[in-house]
Amino acid sequence: MENVKVEICCGTACYLLGAANMMNIEDQLPESWRGRVEVEAKTCLELCERENLGGAPYVRINGTEIMAQATPDKLLTRIGELLEGAA
Numbered sequence: 001m002e003n004v005k006v007e008i009c010c011g012t013a014c015y016l017l018g019a020a021n022m023m024n025i026e027d028q029l030p031e032s033w034r035g036r037v038e039v040e041a042k043t044c045l046e047l048c049e050r051e052n053l054g055g056a057p058y059v060r061i062n063g064t065e066i067m068a069q070a071t072p073d074k075l076l077t078r079i080g081e082l083l084e085g086a087a
């Protein structure tokens with residue numbers, strides 16, 4: 001995949017449960033991924049109100065994929081899978 005779009009929810013629930021730790025994810029990207037990952041902070045993605053998605057903090061990837069209980073490590077792993085085609 002050429003590029004990955006990452007939307008990090010910064011609504012209250014997600015922020016309190018760790019979204020703040022992901023806001024600098026761009027700084028943690030390996031050199032070869034730089035410029036291929038678009039990161040946006042979003043207001044509540046309205047996923048926290050739904051009980052069956054796994055829990056905040058939530059990240060939306062490429063507009064459709066939802067990552068629940070997201071962490072910087074999980075997010076970097078998934079970005080790598082998408083960019084390197086290992087998914």
Ligand code: FES
Binds near residue numbers: 009012013046049
């Ligand atoms: S606060 Fe993140 S989905 Fe609502």
